[in-house]
Amino acid sequence: MATKPDIEQIAGFYQPAESDQILRYFQQEHDWPENRYRYSGRQFVLPRLQTWHADANIRYSYSNNLLETRAWTPLLLAIRTKVELFLANSFNAVLVNYYRDGEDHVGWHADDEPELGKQPLIVSLSFGAERRFEFKHKLSSKTGSVVLSQGSLLIMRPSFQHLWLHRVPKTHDVCAGRINLTFRQVVI
Template identity: 60%
Template sequence: MNANGSLRVIERFYSQAECEGIYKSFILDHDWPINTYTVGERCFVLPRLQTWHADSGIRYSYRYNLLETRPWTPLLTGIRQRVEAYLNISFNSVLANLYRDGNDYVGWHADDEPELGERPIIASLTFGTARNFAFRHKKLDRQGEVVLTDGALLIMHPEFQRDWQHSLSPDSGIGSGRINLTFRKVIAP
């Protein structure tokens, strides 16, 4: 992995036993709606399940689609506190994604929306099946990937969002699910 030092992975941020319990809780107790998004006048179904949780008054949109803000759950609050304590950074929101199997994905993008400010730091946690996190430079012919395993914490520093795009490509060989939580600090309007 080489993205000019703008990515950092902490393997086993959560133990295997913790991961199993957290994943099970998300599958059994978390409401995962089918989400749609609009591009121009066309409506599409998001190729994964997703919820957005944030402090009161925090709103977030990407690709001009405003996400419905939900309150923090006790599980998300506990995870948030652990990540914040480890990184000594405060976050006010989390995007929770359920990739049901290898057919679910997220295309190339950078988390560089104006609501995230000029120098966003994003902490991304994986629970469940390992998936390849790919990245490519926005201007140079450089790319890479890292496998994000169960319990791994990925820290994307500000330079990563500025200089790189990332994706989670479809992989028909994967038959099991993955939960991904991306903690962010949204700048309130």
């Protein structure tokens, strides 16, 4: 059993000035829908804003909620290309999350839905306020965390999704917003 998470953070993947521009674009120009979802027969408001962008014919759901697929924007395509070239890996979808402040969060989960295949490589880019990314082993009591900094790239290799849960918890220490892009390859 692996007791060390198979993740790697690349600080400064985007430099501060460009990171600030990307953050402003998503905060001011991106079209954010009202996010409601159903879980166990009840309706909830998602504790962050979210959009899903993918190639044609790509569908994705989590917690039995099918996400509305939007077309790639020019900015998302440019970011996708940079990530793909750096990793020598292709992605056909991105989940865009806007954490407006420290109250916005995502609970414990693994990106291990069947649509992601047996070996999901998930790559996460952060723009804006620093947030703590926590993880815990699915079987042992081992936990850990990393701080997701402005312009950083977090690489979560397949074994991470198999063995670990992760979250971005609520915090009262953060007043500013954060954009997170998680690239993935959805299996058709």
